Every structure is written in C-alpha cells, then in structure tokens.
Amino acid sequence: MKYAFSFLAVIALILIAWLGSQIPGMQYFFGVAIPYLAVMVFLGGFIYQVVQWAKSPVPFSIQTTCGQAKSLDFVKHNRLESPHTTPEVVARMALEILTFRSLFRNTKSEVHAGPKITYESSKWLWLFALIFHYSFLVIVIRHMRLFLNPVPEVIAWLDWADSMFEIGTPALYMTDAGLLIGLLFLFSRRLTNRQVRYISLANDYFPLLLLIAIGVTGVLMRMFLRDGIDIAAIKQLGVGLVTFSPVITADIGSIFYIHLFLVCVLLVYFPFSKLMHLGGVFLSPTRNMKNDSRQIRHINPWNPEIKVHAYSAYEDEFREFMVDAGIPVEKEPEPTEETPAEAPA
Amino acid sequence: MSVAKLEQLSQSVVQDPSLATGAIPTKDWMDIPVVFKPGNYAYPAKQDKVEYLNSQKGLNFPNAREWSPEDDDWKLPENWKEIIIDGLGERLEKFRSLKIFMDCCVRCGACADKCHFFLGTGDPKNMPVLRAELLRSVYRNDFTLAGRILGKMAGGREMTVGVLKEWFMYSYQCTECRRCSVFCPYGIDTAEVTMMLRELLHLVGIGINWILEPASNSNRTGNHMGLQPHTFKDNVDFLAEDVEGLTGVKIEPTFNRKGAEILFITPSADVFAEPGLYTAMGYLILFEHLGLDYTWSTYASEGGNFGLFTNNETMKKLNAKMYAEAERLGVKFIVGGECGHMWRVLHQYMDTMNGPADFLEVPKSPLTGTVFENSAATKMIHISEFTADLIKHGKLNLDKSRNSHVKATYHDSCNPARAMGLMDEPRYILDHVVDWVEMPENTIREQTFCCGSGTGLNTDEIMELRMRSGLPRANAVKYVEDKHGVNMLSCVCAIDRATLTSLMDYWNPNVGVCGITELVGNAIVLEGETRGELDEGLRTMVF
DSSP states (O other), rough: OOHHHHHHHHHHHHHHHHHHTTTTTHIIIIIHHHHHHHHHHHHHHHHHHHHHHHHOOSSSSSOOOOOOOSSSSSSOOOTSOOOSSSSHHHHHHHHHHHHHHHHHEEEEEEETTTTEEEEOOOOHHHHHHHHHHHHHHHHHHGGGGTTSOOHHHHHHHHHHHHHTTTOTTOOHHHHHHHOOOOOHHHHHHHHHHHHHHHOHHHHHHHHHHHHHHHHHHIIIIIOOOOOTHHHHHHHHHHHHHHTTTOOSSSSOHHHHHHHHHHHHHHHHGGGGGGGGHHHHHHHHHHHOSOTTTTTTTOOOOOOOOOOOHHHHHHHHHHHHHHHHHHHOOSSSOOOOTSSEEEEEE | OOOOOHHHHHHHHHHHHOOOTTTTSSSGGOOOOOOOTTTOOBBOOOOHHHHHHHHHHHHOOOOOOOOOTTTTOOOOOOHHHHHHHHHHHHHHHHHHHHHHHHHOOOOOOOOOTOOHHHHHHHOOGGGGHHHHHHHHHHHHHHHHHHHHHHHGGGGGGOOOOHHHHHHHHHHHHHOOOOHHHHHHHOOHHHHHHHHHHHHHHHTTTBBBBHHHHHHHHHHSSSSSSSOHHHHHHHHHHHHHHHHHHSSOOOOOOOSTTTOOSEEEEEGGGGGGGGTHHHHHHHHHHHHHHHHEEBBBBBTTTOOGGGGGGHHHHHHHHHHHHHHHHHHHHOOOOOESSSSSHHIIIIIIIHHHOOOOOTTSSBBBBBTTTOOHHHHHHTOOEEHHHHHHHHHHOSSSOOOOOGGTOOOOEEOOOOHHHTTTTOOOOHHHHHHHOOEEEOOGGGGGGGHHHHHHHHOTTTOOOHHHHHHHHHHHHHHHHHHHHHOOOOOOEEOHHHHHHHHHHHHHHHHHHEEEEEHHHHHHHHHHTTTTTTOOTTTGGGGOOOO
C-alpha cells in the first residue's frame, strides 16, 4: 500500500508538470520560479538541518571499533577500523563514504534445523547501492554542462567517457543505465526481501520512485521524445538561471518540464527526509571519532555536577564492621558507652 | 518461570512462524500491540529501590510506585506524555548521536538480521531498525516538519500508552551490544537508542529491578551484590585460602591500603560466584607471582556500572568512586579486571565524566617498565593489556601443560571488542597459556555475538528469552565443540561468566566458561609452591 501511495504521488507530480507547463505563460513558472524556489529550499533546508545537528554536542566518545585498537607495541593496530589519529579517521571516513565500507561487510543469516544459524556474505546491496550513487553523482556533474558556458574540459570529458560505448543514437550514457538499474534493484528489494518489506515506509518508496521517474524522463527526453527538445534553448535557460537572467526563447517539450519539475521536487524533499544521510554520514559519532578516549580526555560541555557517594558516608555507615574486619579506616570509631563521653573534671 | 525444554525451543526457533523463519506478519508493526505475560518481561523495580536512588544527590528517579507490566494501568503520572516528549526534546539537544540516528536511517535493512534477539525470537521489533523506529516514529511526529504536516503518511505516530509499553518491552530486549552499528552504513548505534529509551522510561518511573537494585547497591555498599566491606574482604580471603589449598602458597591480599602503587578493581561478581571465583583466584595468583604492590578496595569494589544500563547521571555517580578511591589511597594508577560493559564505561565515558585524573600517573608496569600511553589520560589499564605485556617480556613463569585438560575457544565480549578494540591482547595471552581455536569469523572480533543477557537482562524470569537471544553465540560454540572438541569458552567479562554458563548448560552442556585470568593463574608456576596434580586446574576440589 505504501508503495502504491508513493507511486500515485509521483504520477500526480508528473501530471501537474505536464498539464501545468502547457498553460500559456506557465513555462516561466515551471522553468524559472519553481527551480529558484527549489534550490533555495534545498540549500536553506540542508544548511538548517546540518546546523541543527551541529548544535547538539557530542557528549561522549562513542566510536564503534571494528578492529584492534592501538595498544602495546607488539599488537598490530588496525588503523582503518580503529583509528587513533585524525588522518586515520579521515581514511576510515573516506572508505565509508566513497566505498560504503560498512555495507560491504553485509551478511545474510539463516536459521536452519538443528538449530543451526549460518552467515553468508551478501554484497548485492553494497554493489547496487554503489552503482546507483556513483551513477547519480556522474549524472549530476554531467548536467553542469547545461549551466556553464564554456563547458569545462573535465565535464566534456566525463560526457564523452560516459557515452563511449556508443550504444544507440544518441549514445546511451552508462550512468543513466546504472542509475536506473541501481534504483530498480533497490526498489524490488524493498518488495521482495521480507525484512526490508516489513520495515519500509512511504518515505522509502517515494524517493526511489521519484528518482526512477527523473531518470526515465531524462532518458526519454534524450533518446526518444526529442521533438521540441531544443538543446540550445535549454542551455540558454540553464545558463540564464545561474547568471540570474533566465529567458525561455522557444517552446520546449513538456517532457523537459516534467523532468525539471521532478528534480525540483527532489530538491525540496531532500532536506526534510532520510536523503539527508548524505550530510549525516559525515557527522556520525560512531564513525568519525578517534579511538583515543583513554589517552586524550573528551570534553562534555554539559557534564553534570554529580557528587560521588562519599567515602566518608560509606565509612560512617560501615565503620564498625570495617574495624572488626581489620580494614583500615580514616576515623576511629566513637568511644562506646562503657567509657562515659563526658568524663568528670 | 519455567523454560522450554531444549527440544521444544530448538524446534520453535526454526519452525514457528516468525520474520526470521520466513513468515511476514500481515499487520503493520504499528498496529501490533505488545502483550506482557509471565516470561517475556523482567520484573519492575521495587519501589524502595527507586526511592533510594531518587534520594541520592544528582540522580533523578521520580514516580516510584508499585506497578506491573501485565496490568492495563501502569499508574503513570498524569502528565506522563509531556514528561516523555520534553525528555526526548532535551536529549535531542544534548546528544548529537540521537539526532543523527533519528534523521539518517534509510531503512536499508543491513542491520535486520545482525541482532541476536532477532535471530533468536524472529520478532520483527527486534530488528535494530524497527527498535529504533519505535522511537523514531514518535520523533518524526513531534519533532520534524514532514511528520508534523504529514503525520502517519511520513511514518510518524502519536505517543500513546501503547507506544510506551512497546518501548519498555523492546528496550529491555536489547543488550546494547552494538553489533548492528558495525554493519550500518551510517554507523547508527542502537545502543544509543536503547539508552535513550531507558532514560525516558525512568522519567515516568519505569525500570526493572535487576538493574535498579544493583545500581542502588553499588551506590551504597560499593558493589552491585550489596556485599558490605567485611563480607567483601571475607570473600577475597576465602579465595586466597583456596589458592593456598591448591598451591601451598599463602597469599595475603590487602584492602583499602593507602600508599599501594596500584588499585585493582574488578566486577564484584568475581569474588562472589562461580565461575568468576576462579578468575579472581587467577588475579590473586598473578599478583602474588609478580609481588605486585596493589590493593583491593571495599568502597570501590565494583568494576561493573549499572548506571550504563540506566542513565548517564547514574553512570557518572557510580563510576566516580574509582577516581575518588584512587585519590584517597594515593595510588599511582588503576588496573581493571575482566569485564565487558565496565570497560566501555572506562574507555569511553570515565575520563569525560569524572576526569581529569591528574592526581594519578601514566600507568607504567613496575615489572617491565612499559608505559601504557594508550591510557595516558584515564590512568587505568585493562588486565589483559597488563598481562600480555608481562608475557611478552618473559616475566611470567608459565606451564601451559597445566591447562592441558582445556580445549578453549574465545568469546569477544561486545564492549571490549566494539567499544574499545581490545581483541588481540586476550588472544596473545591465550596463545601462551592454553590450546585454543577461534569460532567462525562472522561470530568473533567486531562481529562477535552477545551472550544474550547483558545490560542487566541476566535475570531468571526471562530465561527463555535469554536462551533464544544467546543462541547465535551458543551455536558458534557448538560448531567448534563438534569440530575441535572445545570444552571451555573463555572470555573477559564477568556478566559473560554468569550468563554464558546458563547458556552453555542449556545449549552445549559439555562446555564450561572461564575468564582468561583463570587460565593464566592456573598456568603460573609460583615460587615455593607445593602443588600436586590438579586435574581441573583451579577448579579441582582438594580437601
């Protein structure tokens, strides 16, 4: 049901852009106003969210160590999984962010008769997540050619490299395929993996379907629905948007407005959703802290003033037992009643 | 509470419909209320224990009362909802981890089958992701823009008594072992979530006795068993007599002695109950062998810290005894015994909460001269670090053959492994004192499985639950028992020594449980000893 709801939401968004962009005059709304609004919400929301996180302190050093700590000379230190210095933390974070290190560890557990529990390596999620994210990254970078004039060498080169196999006309971008394949895997996994299916919310299906719709409309625009796709006009709009002088000089096909609108929805949705894992992964205390908490004191800014149950109170309660047992005490017991407290002068 | 027979439970784990065995519940998890019945919950804290804790300066345990999880009415304070929501808001501002972990989860499910509670019970709410969603759904509803606008559509839900009951059920079916956080692509640590849930529940007077009674004992008597100073001393003295009976060497441990070089603190369970007793005998033998200038303390007689299972304030208050006592006695540094969660507190919290310990010196082994730079701030080292260094420098006269009756394997305790990175020191020691083998790779080191009864859950009324959640660990032991004839599960944790013993008795009755230092102590050749053949090492009965 949750995916059906998300599916309908994406369809509705497509219809809004399709119908809306055909109303005379609304091209500026969909081509200029919405993109500006979306970028502002994205940037503002993203910064707001990161500031919100950063405002909360990290009271304790709670790194998760996934390897041997720095210890005695003859004990081999695992510098990546139990980092002790800042460069080692940077390396750990780089592995985490660039190669999805933790996801690479994934195993699949099964309970068999016996009982016997087995664990086998399960790297599909890691592989397709990696394909999706890198494809998405390259696609975003590639799109910069629509906003920059002249197009930087590196983006032109990326464009060439991405389509070097020259499948179809115009050549299919490998990353377009990668993006869609990755997304389809992630989506079908939500439907078929029993555990993931049970935990999935509309919040999980919606961004997947939105991204699929963005990818599909992009591919359609480039490969199939080329009527009215005036690349020069699109580029003029793109460059105009970033130079704050946007103009729409031609009738651009609806598919373009649909694609653009969905991207805007993604931008607006991003800061208020789980997609913020993009920012959060950098701030996760279990990963980005040094495992040196016995060597260097970590400061808790709100460290509460709490006094220990004092030794003196403890001794007061148990003094006689302690003396009887021969345990040293700070204060000798009060004289007992046999010796009068106030001796006559 | 009677526990299911082995055959029944073995079948149930595999065949009963559960998410772990392939059955998907037809109802959404938000629509499945929790049902409390004997055996599936730990007993609530006694009113007087809660009142005692609440009376202590700096601690806050309000709303003490008699209540039962099985009753519909939990006698919550009238404004309970406000207390919970305000408490959550306060914690979001105090803990970045909580905020990040609430916001970043993408529900990829990588953690789902990593939890021992999930593998043993098949209960969907024991998937770490869903355990966190129990809180996250409320967070979304009350603290996020999307949740405020879209409510249930955005995965939010209203805080209700039903949700509160669910929190109680599942925050006490998590041992804060952090295995899930190893696999999470964002390092989301369910232990943080469970700790927050428990903190929030304490605000409305909900806690379990197996945690709050030890916590109050620790505060008052210095140790969680509630042993008073003379009893604590007697127990250690008995162990020294046992060592004398076995080896002929007389050991005279000292207590609360000012001017000792080293303060030694270990979980009190080691001086009180089998099989921890043998580990404590190991300490006595090791220190005697070295002629170490050390003292026990009856005031700081607990290494464990039940505050970690309660709230950060209690953790701080209980932990503070260690430094207070070290300063009072004027020792140079502290050596800590084998314990799991104790070492999480010492490694990740102690210095922050109760440091700086500038009245102590950077630990330096009086035998080898090794300076323990890794403890330069806390001035407290782990007994395995201390012992491994001694072995490396040839300071121990070891006869490995004395452990020839043992074929060991090694259980990484959750906290030393995942919150400290103490993995190879115990292994180095084992190499020198006993013949041992590793369990399968997905069950050791950072992927180690919890004993199933940590964080104060080693109470008998939830025995079946414990046997289920301990199954992944027991199963890995079974594997090496069948393959290599392993008969001893060694570990560096006092809770393990208690809980793994029950677990082994149930699933693998031919396997015993021991601390590493028991094996060390048994292998040590003491000067002047008159030791005969001890078929079972320190466990041999001699009269």
